[in-house]
Amino acid sequence: MTMDPSTTPLVVARLQRYGEAELREIFGDDSDPFGVASTGLTWLPKEVHFGIRRHGRLLAHTGLLKAPISVGDHTTDVVGFGGVAVAPEWRGRGLARLVVTAALEHARTMGPRHGLLFCRPPLVALYERLGWRTLPEQVRVEQPRGPVIMPLRTMWTPLRADAPWPTGPVRLRSLPF
Numbered sequence: 001m002t003m004d005p006s007t008t009p010l011v012v013a014r015l016q017r018y019g020e021a022e023l024r025e026i027f028g029d030d031s032d033p034f035g036v037a038s039t040g041l042t043w044l045p046k047e048v049h050f051g052i053r054r055h056g057r058l059l060a061h062t063g064l065l066k067a068p069i070s071v072g073d074h075t076t077d078v079v080g081f082g083g084v085a086v087a088p089e090w091r092g093r094g095l096a097r098l099v100v101t102a103a104l105e106h107a108r109t110m111g112p113r114h115g116l117l118f119c120r121p122p123l124v125a126l127y128e129r130l131g132w133r134t135l136p137e138q139v140r141v142e143q144p145r146g147p148v149i150m151p152l153r154t155m156w157t158p159l160r161a162d163a164p165w166p167t168g169p170v171r172l173r174s175l176p177f
């Protein structure tokens, strides 16, 4: 992990709220900070939020929620990860690793056996570096007008020892996150 030694240690904390104002604190006025507007997808807000603040300003965020999923005939829950964000001028210093790792620790207490996230193809290598694996199957996700095939990459990570990804067609029973 690359940290800037000239700064005080950066600490991850649970956030009491995460809305438009907090998103703007991280990204400024960027109208498509996650680069996914062209997909036209509708996303779920997250329920639990972790962030890194420095001198009061929010620099990084990861959100979590529990979401229902079917894999083959089996229906269960995953912990969905989303809104992974680092302020542009703070990237490349390990903040995403810090905040995703803290969110993962919390996810392990939430019950489901797997974490799931959706990302643009250029970010697959970054998440692999953080221990996530690509799900090669197509994933159907809910949208307001009915299910669609997720156009982004789907990645998963075990939340317990010995939790391989089950086999079978994957269908998220909620909007994506």
Ligand SMILES: CC(C)(COP(=O)(O)OP(=O)(O)OC[C@H]1O[C@@H](n2cnc3c(N)ncnc32)[C@H](O)[C@@H]1OP(=O)(O)O)[C@@H](O)C(=O)NCCC(=O)NCCS
Binding pocket: 001, 002, 033, 034, 035, 083, 084, 085, 086, 087, 090, 091, 092, 093, 094, 095, 096, 097, 098, 118, 119, 120, 122, 123, 125, 126, 127, 129, 130
């Ligand atoms: C994606 C994003 C969160 C990454 O934040 P970051 O703070 O720069 O990431 P980190 O510095 O913590 O890097 C995490 C790890 O990935 C590695 N990494 C970064 N870019 C990589 C790449 N292109 N290929 C492989 N590994 C990469 C880093 O070296 C680091 O590994 P290390 O800790 O073992 O050295 C940030 O660029 C961002 O906010 N982008 C816009 C919003 C977005 O697209 N979010 C993703 C939603 S899914």
